Amino acid sequence: QVHLVESGGGGVQPGRSLRLSCAASGFTFSSYGMHWVRQAPGKGLEWVAVLSFEGSNKYYADSVKGRFTISRDNSKNMLYLQMDTLRAEDTAVYYCAKAKTSSGSHAFDIWGQGTMVTVSS
């Protein structure tokens, strides 16, 4: 069974940091590009970041560039999102998603259940 399970969400004050994790199982994690996508309460989907299968190519949405860092540990089948200098507008459910290709430049065929991040003072 193919699964992605996010963790690490919670409440945090503006300006603080949070690290999200995504545990993968049921597929060869090291062969696929991985993404983070977020969804603010009652809003649509916003792509956040992508990391290629071996971790050499990463790209970010302008809204998080310079504040968020995507990384992976293929030996542990784990994807991460380090979120620094958080803002109220970062409040959202964060999903990790598997791309259909190694580079990540494809549709997202597997999604996790999401983890909620709330940034508020």
Place this chain on the structure above:
Amino acid sequence: EIVLTQSPGTLSLSPGERATLSCRASQSVSSNYLAWYQQKPGQAPRLLIYGASSRATGIPDRFSGSGSGTDFTLTISRLEPEDSAVYYCQQYGSSPITFGQGTRLEIK
């Protein structure tokens, strides 16, 4: 950045009817790298269509995608009650990846 505009915003139809959802891009989508997702309340999105017209694994043939360039369509024939959801289009041919704002489909 490619902006995707979906229409209509909300669609209300009866079981057995056909739904036609539109997604228009602000510029041509490279290689027709256009996907459709279904999202039900409290759930993660589910991939329906990729490459504009290829059905994802396990997706019934009632769901079909078409289009190219800047105009794409998701068609759901023979609507069932469980098709009630928000549907998003996504382009993954150009960076940044972008999503449409969604179409809410209500089954009467």
